Amino acid sequence: MQKSINILGSTGSIGASTLKIVRGSGGAFSVNLLLAGRNLEKLKEQIQECHPHFVSIYDSDKVPDLRRFLKKNSPGTEFLPFDTALKLDCDIAVSAIVGTAGLLPTIHAIRHAKRVALANKESLVAGGDLIRQECAETGTEIIPVDSEHNAIHQCLRAGKPKEIESLILTASGGPFFGLTHEQLQSVTVNEALNHPTWSMGSKVTIDSATLMNKGLEVIEAHFLFQLPYSKIRVKVHPQSVVHSMVEFRDGSILAQIGIADMQLPIQYALYYPGRPENQAFRFPLEGSFSLDFHDPDRVTFRCLDLAYRCGEAGAAERIVLNGANEVAVRAFLAGEISFTGIPSLIEHMLNRIDVPHPHTVEEVVELDNRVRKQTETEVRSGLF
Numbered sequence: 001m002q003k004s005i006n007i008l009g010s011t012g013s014i015g016a017s018t019l020k021i022v023r024g025s026g027g028a029f030s031v032n033l034l035l036a037g038r039n040l041e042k043l044k045e046q047i048q049e050c051h052p053h054f055v056s057i058y059d060s061d062k063v064p065d066l067r068r069f070l071k072k073n074s075p076g077t078e079f080l081p082f083d084t085a086l087k088l089d090c091d092i093a094v095s096a097i098v099g100t101a102g103l104l105p106t107i108h109a110i111r112h113a114k115r116v117a118l119a120n121k122e123s124l125v126a127g128g129d130l131i132r133q134e135c136a137e138t139g140t141e142i143i144p145v146d147s148e149h150n151a152i153h154q155c156l157r158a159g160k161p162k163e164i165e166s167l168i169l170t171a172s173g174g175p176f177f178g179l180t181h182e183q184l185q186s187v188t189v190n191e192a193l194n195h196p197t198w199s200m201g202s203k204v205t206i207d208s209a210t211l212m213n214k215g216l217e218v219i220e221a222h223f224l225f226q227l228p229y230s231k232i233r234v235k236v237h238p239q240s241v242v243h244s245m246v247e248f249r250d251g252s253i254l255a256q257i258g259i260a261d262m263q264l265p266i267q268y269a270l271y272y273p274g275r276p277e278n279q280a281f282r283f284p285l286e287g288s289f290s291l292d293f294h295d296p297d298r299v300t301f302r303c304l305d306l307a308y309r310c311g312e313a314g315a316a317e318r319i320v321l322n323g324a325n326e327v328a329v330r331a332f333l334a335g336e337i338s339f340t341g342i343p344s345l346i347e348h349m350l351n352r353i354d355v356p357h358p359h360t361v362e363e364v365v366e367l368d369n370r371v372r373k374q375t376e377t378e379v380r381s382g383l384f
């Protein structure tokens with residue numbers, strides 16, 4: 001039976017890859033909702049391509065133009081206000097908005113979809129306890145899209161939770177693997193955006209370069225697989241061939257190998273527990289290739305340790321880490337702070353902010369907003 005899909009963040013890198021999988025599915029999936037942030041031109045292209053049942057956009061200034069476009073080009077597509085669109089029932093919701101802006105949409109997706117294919121890691125970092133609670137109450141399953149967690153999800157099909165010794169997240173190391181702190185001080189935005197193995201949105205690409213992406217993924221793994229942080233390890237694997245591994249208590253380590261293309265984990269998350277035939281995603285086994293694994297340099301790339309520290313500390317610290325990081329990455333991309341200013345600014349915010357433990361989504365959002373405002377003020381100080 002055809003499954004209906006809501007794509008939250010359709011105009012982004014994960015959203016566009018999801019549409020490719022849907023297009024190639026031979027009718028196994030239909031697009032119920034396309035939901036964008038601000039990129040109306042991209043949304044228009046996507047509407048003309050797949051004529052979804054519903055469409056929505058976060059930026060309310062773009063709504064009149066979108067409505068006119070629908071009337072002329074896709075009269076069968078209904079416009080929905082953003083808040084209404086988040087509450088639309090479907091079989092699978094793909095949560096692919098970037099940043100904490102994805103938290104509320106993810107919570108609504110858990111309430112209204114049978115499955116959430118989760119790419120938005122920041123929602124688990126900021127609201128992991130709330131998301132777990134929503135899943136327990138609704139029975140909605142989360143299938144991770146993030147390639148590392150998707151790999152672990154696949155490896156775990158070979159064993160029981162109590163048989164797990166540790167999870168091993170692999171990291172490409174980003175474009176600056178092996179550089180010293182002094183060398184990092186002068187790296188440019190273009191150099192940081194030049195990821196060696198993956199093509200992704202700008203925020204996650206910078207997070208990969210600082211190793212914050214791996215830090216956020218450690219917290220994501222903690223909430224997805226419910227293991228203590230001491231059992232979640234990181235290895236730098238520059239080839240990005242092994243997407244992650246699970247070590248079992250008998251000493252066996254299982255790894256998932258595949259091409260470095262997010263369509264592969266997205267396809268898995270949509271079809272799970274099945275596996276469709278797909279010749280396009282064959283891993284090139286011809287010839288020889290090598291697999292290297294290194295310990296991360298946690299002194300030079302401090303973001304990883306900051307994430308472990310905040311993960312252990314609790315919800316408030318995770319929200320500060322995540323919110324300050326988002327502002328710091330935006331400031332770096334805008335040329336307002338240096339690359340090494342990113343961890344310094346986050347650490348400064350962690351030391352400075354005295355925050356209560358949030359218990360509800362509203363409290364998480366309020367704290368996140370407060371952290372962002374204060375971090376923006378620090379950016380303007382010019383010290384980072």
Ligand SMILES: NC(=O)c1ccc[n+]([C@@H]2O[C@H](COP(=O)([O-])OP(=O)(O)OC[C@H]3O[C@@H](n4cnc5c(N)ncnc54)[C@H](OP(=O)(O)O)[C@@H]3O)[C@@H](O)[C@H]2O)c1
Nearest residue numbers: 009011012013014037038039058097098101119120200201
């Ligand atoms: N890209 C990857 O390969 C990859 C891999 C693993 C995990 N992830 C995770 O997946 C998520 C998405 O990453 P991405 O690389 O696809 O990001 P991206 O290319 O920057 O796309 C982000 C999407 O979020 C939308 N958006 C931003 N702010 C919004 C708001 N306030 N309300 C509604 N929509 C909003 C954007 O809309 P507009 O463009 O229309 O403004 C866009 O559709 C991130 O959490 C990232 O960490 C990505």
